[in-house]
């Protein structure tokens with residue numbers, strides 16, 4: 299197991315997470331592991347452990363957490379939230395952590411590309427002339443892209 | 453003569469009435485159920501080769517003390533319909549259901565129970581062994597005709613003609629010893645209670661001990677493994693119970709050691725999130741217990757029927773992996789919640805309750821509650837001994853209050 303150097307930790311990180319939307323439940327965790335036992339991602343990717351992610355946030359392992367790849371693995375199935383006795387709402391919490399990570403520009407390349415697509419087209423798949431021609435042949439109305447809302451959001 | 457109504461005959465009510473009696477104050481102990489003892493009446497002695505100090509036997513002691521005490525009148529099967537604050541204290545409207553079986557004539561033969569068509573209508577008093585009718589389960593309470601028990605009783609101890617009586621009672625003070633209700637584990641469906649065979653609540657386990665279900669078992673019928681799941685219905689903000697029930701770690705540990713004593717081969721695991729040690733000897737006992745019991749810091753995510761039909765627990769083990777393990781029995785260590793029985797307005801508008809009195813708006817200095825006292829688990833989770841200590845304290849408070857009333861000095 300890797301050693302943690304106390305001097306490298308950021309003791310205020312837990313407050314940052316707890317004051318980020320979705321992260322409010324962080325400090326209520328009892329470390330009971332019910333979430334990890336229920337998580338389907340943990341079953342295939344052992345590195346992914348909701349309870350450990352919470353511990354890392356509480357300990358202030360900001361860099362390790364925000365730069366890790368595993369925070370992006372959550373499938374948003376809410377199994378963890380379902381079993382948690384403390385109402386930590388881990389699925390929301392991991393959203394908060396991912397939001398913090400992307401602010402620090404640590405988001406994975408694939409996700410950033412998706413963000414670009416959303417901004418440009420208002421959807422994850424671009425709709426071209428080709429698709430709309432096909433749709434009109436089938437008697438379907440054309441699709442008009444509305445990226446404006448996404449532009450203002452992102 | 454000053455008189456106090458003590459409501460609830462659990463260990464707190466019994467010990468309060470006893471203490472008042474010792475101090476020369478008369479009391480009326482009012483209980484809705486047909487037998488005294490409250491929740492503790494269902495518990496069993498946990499002694500192994502030595503006493504484990506669970507306190508279950510204290511209830512029996514107090515019941516017999518109360519029965520011998522001239523200053524205490526015990527009213528079983530009695531509900532409070534209404535209440536009114538008076539200049540003197542309180543006026544209560546009581547609804548007394550009759551005790552259909554005369555305890556003095558009952559020879560404890562049990563013939564009535566054999567002929568009764570309703571399964572839970574005739575019960576046995578665990579302290580005295582005599583029989584009593586649990587009116588709410590009796591067919592008569594559903595306006596049906598039946599007199600099966602009355603006809604067979606060889607002692608003619610049963611009289612079903614008796615009618616309920618409504619009566620006014622004037623008292624100088626009331627003490628609420630209404631206790632708690634154990635958490636219903638079916639409210640946490642993922643633990644499988646009521647669905648998965650072999651999953652018990654701690655109260656079911658207590659009854660199994662009490663009824664001798666673990667005695668004289670054949671080799672094959674002996675349980676070879678049992679799991680205790682802690683904090684079921686406690687420390688759970690999802691269901692609005694974000695508090696520790698204070699007794700579950702202790703009682704689960706005692707049951708675990710008793711099973712280990714009865715069946716040395718049995719494998720005992722205890723799943724916890726945080727063991728709470730409330731008395732000074734607990735740390736030692738945990739050390740001792742951890743040699744016999746497998747203490748696992750993990751709350752299971754699910755309990756379901758495993759491949760062989762036994763309860764299968766899914767949890768995240770110490771070696772960082774999800775483990776699915778089958779046990780013969782699973783005991784859910786249920787916590788305590790506030791009692792939800794009606795108090796007929798004794799505490800004004802504070803009912804029905806979602807919280808214990810200790811932690812909400814009940815303030816003994818409020819004139820609206822003048823002459824009302826609270827003791828035991830009505831205030832919050834406590835052990836048997838703590839409930840008795842509480843009652844000793846409250847008894848002296850009541851005595852003080854009554855003396856002040858008598859001398860005409862206003863009590864703040």
Ligand SMILES: Cc1cc2nc3c(=O)[nH]c(=O)nc-3n(C[C@H](O)[C@H](O)[C@H](O)COP(=O)(O)OP(=O)(O)OC[C@H]3O[C@@H](n4cnc5c(N)ncnc54)[C@H](O)[C@@H]3O)c2cc1C
Nearest residue numbers: 460462463464484490491630631632793828829834835836
């Ligand atoms: C599973 C379990 C195991 C436990 N094991 C232990 C143990 O080993 N050792 C230990 O020290 N403690 C143990 N406890 C705690 C123990 O049960 C309590 O400390 C004790 O029962 C408290 O007594 P009480 O009189 O305050 O309340 P209760 O026992 O709840 O008694 C309250 C009584 O009041 C009556 N009542 C309620 N409302 C009314 C009303 N409106 N009118 C008339 N009567 C009313 C009820 O019918 C009941 O008889 C355990 C608790 C649980 C849940």
Ligand code: SF4
Nearest residue numbers: 327328330331333382
């Ligand atoms: S289930 Fe809830 S309390 Fe338990 S470890 Fe996970 S987040 Fe913490």
Ligand code: SF4
Nearest residue numbers: 337372373375376378
């Ligand atoms: S929401 Fe994410 S962390 Fe929670 S159980 Fe599902 S995959 Fe695991």
